[in-house]
Amino acid sequence: MNVTLLGGTGDIGEGLALRWARDTDHTVVVGSRDAQRARDCVAAYERVLADHGADGDLVGCGNEEAAARGDVVVCAVPAYHLTDTIDTVADALDPGDVLVTPAVGMKHDEDGAHYNQPGAGSVTALADRAAPAGVPVVGAFHNLPAAPLADLGFDVDADTPVVGDDESAVETVVDLAEGIEGLGARRAGGLANAAEVEALTALLINLGKHDADLHDVWVRFG
């Protein structure tokens, strides 16, 4: 399968790319607004993989080509770029492709991070509105700390909640998530339940800021 990461050159895109490349047989398509930057990133990721005695199947290209090549397309971009990014690649998506959003809207003040809930109910719902017809949207990977995710020397031991209205698309994303060693996918229901998944990210940031024993905070459900 081809897994595309739009915004695969930064934040959690980097960690997802590295881990899918290392832990699965999927082709990881790294997209960027700048195709050369995507290719440079892939070269850097290949060096990281080699440093860890691993390899993977990675390719870099512009966002539109990356979206066209992907069976699953993960929009690993900040919340404020999400709908713009989806609009940009909409024509490149085929019915049956799965669009995945890990984006969370947050505001920060002196107390910590707060979930900035959009009027649509969630950022995931905004992605669903922007997605072309026939392309189901799944919310996942909202709560993964970027730095340790991108550190292949770090062993993940965590869960990620998954929400979506299309059962087959959810199944695909659950399998994709669980392809990452140490990561569990947990079903949290339909897109209407996305707000609480997104809000968890703010809580994890606050725990990392205020609890002396926590820094980059992961979550396990049991």
Added chain:
Amino acid sequence: MNVTLLGGTGDIGEGLALRWARDTDHTVVVGSRDAQRARDCVAAYERVLADHGADGDLVGCGNEEAAARGDVVVCAVPAYHLTDTIDTVADALDPGDVLVTPAVGMKHDEDGAHYNQPGAGSVTALADRAAPAGVPVVGAFHNLPAAPLADLGFDVDADTPVVGDDESAVETVVDLAEGIEGLGARRAGGLANAAEVEALTALLINLGKHDADLHDVWVRFG
């Protein structure tokens, strides 16, 4: 120390009472609007403890007397009774007592549970507004599933986030929480961060409803 549970006759009040009685040296004061009901509950809790080869220091009384006796007073009542309950016992609270709220406002629809955020920002903030001067409010125990908490045969292995603006009160509640075997207390900052803690409860309910491998869902942060 005397730990009071207002609404200690139901829901998570039962589990907290049983576990503090079994696992700590605190006197557990079970309060109810009906003092006889509180005494009957204590007798029932003592039988449960004996069935598990344990005992504890428990006493039952009306809510006002229970609040007067408590050094820490946990309002284990539904969100819609929270401020009424605090008003009822306000005169019985002494400056320096700590008021703890585990209440969460939720609405339910066919998709699942959704956090029903009050205009004040959180249910914890509502409790803070209702609390008498000099009585700090701490939010904790929002995310504990009531049934397994009350089952002393079940080994807890979970965390509870704690929020509060008064550091000494937070410290007291962290110690109290960690007195329960298998429960970790994690600091999530001030009362302004309570909404994301409360919202987590809805997510846990949704995971229990939609994930085949989860039922009463606990959380661990790491």
